[in-house]
Amino acid sequence: MKEFSKSTKLDNVLYDIRGPVLDEAMRLEREGHRIIKLNTGNPAPFQLFAPDPVLEDVISNLDRSQGYCDSKGIYSARRAVQLYSESIGIKGIDVEDIFLGNGVSELIMIAMQGLLNSGDEILVPAPDYPLWTAAVSLSGGTAVHYVCDEASEWYPDIDDIKKKVNSRTKGIVIINPSNPTGAVYSKQVLEDILQIARENQLIVFSDEIYDRILFDDSVHYPTASLADDLLVMTLNGLSKSHRIAGFRIGWMTISGNKAVAEDYIRGINLLTSMRMCSNVPAQYAVQAALGETTSIKDLTRPGGRLYEQRNYAYDHVIDLPGFSCVKPKGTFYLFPKIDIKKYNITDDEKFAYDLLRSKHILLVQGTGFNWKSPDHMRIVFLPPVEDLKTVFTSLAEFLDTYKQT
């Protein structure tokens, strides 16, 4: 019989957030075990729900959401994104420069597919949100990873970026606040990256989906607000700030020097037209959500659930023997470093399997985020403190006797 293999285009594509360790978790669930799934940044399963006005807008517009809409998205939602962009200091965005998508995920794919030819390079952070690396590879390009430096609050290493730019480099990806590290970049570090983009004529792709999930006094600087002379594609959405990951709604704005990219923008238009439009009911969430800023502030301020969970998780992760961690300033994630000699770890995926089978806790290994050494794990701190207590008690018990074999 003829056998069918997956496309070779998938050879370098990795998405361990929902990879083989999750398959094993699901197998264990089918056997009747309760698994604490800390693999995805998906707020709703942890009872972090959308504010009512957002749901009300979607429900009351369901009737008029039955047809396809403009492939860029409904006008009222794009207008809301335009006003939001202006309010955070991004200048010169027209409603026509805004594309709504089925989550940021779809727009990442479109942005890369519309741009890359074989041999083109895109600079991507390591560690990264792995969809970026995957999208570059699937689009025929090469992701070149620049290092983020754990010793400097996980900020991008500017010298490393400089070393990795060459004539094939078309763009640079910035993920700020960062998944998986929780870093929120300083204005200086962003300006340093923008200067490299300026000198080397790079497109800047700025993934800012966590821009409203900030702790302490952290300030988020939208990349595009710092450079109106460069072509900046900003990606954002409602999966995290408004906890509607299942609705699939995000947007991409194009700002700055659009004149250099007329043909590329035609390509983006073509790709968005080919998928008709993004999910229309979810587009009706955008206007209400962008006008609703209090609920996420309440969750992230002292006393708020996300703030308290971040503190609990951080305080307990650094107490685990052989663990250290940079305190996250935003997002839902901790990215602790593990003393791999202490536990004899040579394979972090095996560590994830061993933990899952022994304690029924699902984490994602650092190499799943294009981090080279097997010395990090990502922990999602979305569960309430009561559940985090179970997680950290179980982790401590597991580590007490763990030696990788």
Ligand SMILES: Cc1ncc(COP(=O)(O)O)c(C=O)c1O
């Ligand atoms: C950095 C980053 N970008 C994009 C996404 C995708 O989000 P969406 O639900 O909008 O597709 C995620 C989801 O976890 C993310 O962490």
